[in-house]
Amino acid sequence: MRRAALIAVPYFWLLVLFLVPFIIVFKISLSDAALAIPPYTPTLRDGIAAMFAEFDFENFVFLTEDDLYWKAYLSSLRIALLSTFLTLLVGYPIAYGMARAPEEWRPTLMMLVILPFWTSFLIRVYAWMGILSNEGLLNQLLIWLGLIGEPLQMLNTNFAVYVGIVYTYLPFMILPIYAALDRMDGSLIEAAEDLGCSRLQAFWLVTIPLSRNGIIAGSFLVFIPALGEFVIPSLLGGSGTLMIGKVLWEEFFNNRDWPVASAVAVILLLILVIPIVLFQRNQQKQAEAEQ
Amino acid sequence: MRRLSWFNVTSLTLGFAFLYLPMVILIIYSFNASKLVTVWAGFSTRWYGELIQNEAFLDAAWVTLKVAVISSTLATVLGTMAAYTLVRGGRFFGRTLFSGMIYAPLVMPEVITGLSLLLLFIGIGLDRGVLTIVLAHTTFSMCYVSVVVSSRLISFDRSLEEAALDLGASPFDAFRLVTLPIIAPAVISGWLLAFTLSLDDLVIASFTAGPSATTLPIKIFSAVRLGVSPEINALSTIMIAIVTVGVLTASLVSKRASLRQQQDAQAAERATG
Incomplete structure (x- = not known):
């Protein structure tokens, strides 16, 4: 039991404050800029299916152009x-x-x-x-x-x-x-x-x-x-x-x-x-x- | 039969001059009376006086210190736990991911860490301030602590822990009474490392600080962007002095501790032998 807690605390900390932020960066890099706060259109709102439908590589294309x-x-x-x-x-x-x-x-x-x-x-x-x-x-x-x-x-x-x-x-x-x-x-x-x-x-x-x-x-x-x-x-x-x-x-x-x-x-x-x-x-x- | 050649002496002299001259010059010019930082106009402690009266700097210094103490302490606890898990924990689900998450922040560019944490904080609606800086600093410095502590854990004799367990100690007592005292020097240097990383950090703090909390590096950065200033020279001198005294003290203490440990080990050997 103690062992599980020992593993879980730092594991959970890094998941929330290292891995998740990373996924967010990845996600936002695939979304559109908008004049709002926060200044981007959330793409993850409507579940996974919508996420894939709305993904666009516009920003990456922009970077290459x-x-x-x-x-x-x-x-x-x-x-x-x-x-x-x-x-x-x-x-x-x-x-x-x-x-x-x-x-x-x-x-x-x-x-x-x-x-x-x-x-x-x-x-x-x-x-x-x-x-x-x-x-x-x-x-x-x-x-x-x-x-x-x-x-x-x-x-x-x-x-x-x-x-x-x-x-x-x-x-x-x-x-x-x-x-x-x-x-x-x-x-x-x-x-x-x-x-x-x-x-x-x-x-x-x-x-x-x-x-x-x-x-x-x-x-x-x-x-x-x-x-x-x-x-x-x-x-x-x-x-x-x-x-x-x-x-x-x-x-x-x-x-x-x-x-x-x-x-x-x-x-x-x-x-x-x-x-x-x-x-x-x-x-x-x-x-x-x-x- | 190693002997220093002229080449060695020259490269050591030039090398250390290169490492230290810029800081020496900075310290000398912090005592310059002139507002023009490049013209020497006599000795004065004027800029130290103005610094002490500058409330914005004092506030920022206080925030920085608070953040550094809290985040390094948290990072030491979490980092030691993580190191213990990695070295002694055996196999568990997602171990590769875990060790990946420990090592990745060490090589991650600060701009990316900062950006990603900011996006998280905004995503969950957390107001930026002292708390968010503490969370950010804890996250990256716990990885440094865990690397320092795990190198010590790997090198120490596991049978000591097992002996304690055999003699009836609970795993927690075995950790507290046997493991912790042995890894203590690594835990302390981990804390010191986390503390200085937090004091130093500009980039991650810039992303995660809000208008309510500014740290000293952010303040210094926005001041020096406009050019060299005598007040910043004075502030830098104070910071260099604190670090120098701290590092020298820490190295003396650890030297003495390792000497005592050697003596204890010799005494123990004599007693058992």
């Missing part, structure tokens, strides 16, 4: 991919340095990587606004160094979005790579060097392949949230920065077009299913390999 949405999806994918790659480039040397640091430093270094993760995401993004703006510190520095004469427009560009994503998601990249490198047997590198590899070759042929799982896990952990990101493009990006999270927000809050916002959500989810399934597989394989 208006090239704003295509562009937003493609541009989100591009931004997420490129910034994942940049995060890897920045994060790998840090993780590598941590793994080679003396044993007694490592807990402190770990702590230093994790600490920003506990700090408000919004504040970390906001911190860059003051640095990247036209009168900001970076422009002041570059002018003082004599590298540029006029301030560069950095804030409200895609460049700022890349900086923001790399900065905020860096710990997600560092930690799994560090975990993989930490497990690595140092004598393998020695063996490679004894057998005539240069240090760079040993790194490329031994270290990188052995940290592959960390690289893959870190990349997914950056790519998946970056794809649906809203805060970074809306604070650091400009009007030209198209990201699907921002489009959904604007459809919903500014245009009040709920059905289209829901349709955008459904498609974003479909796009995310692929990387999520791949990530799960990778994690499972890794768990099995460890056993």
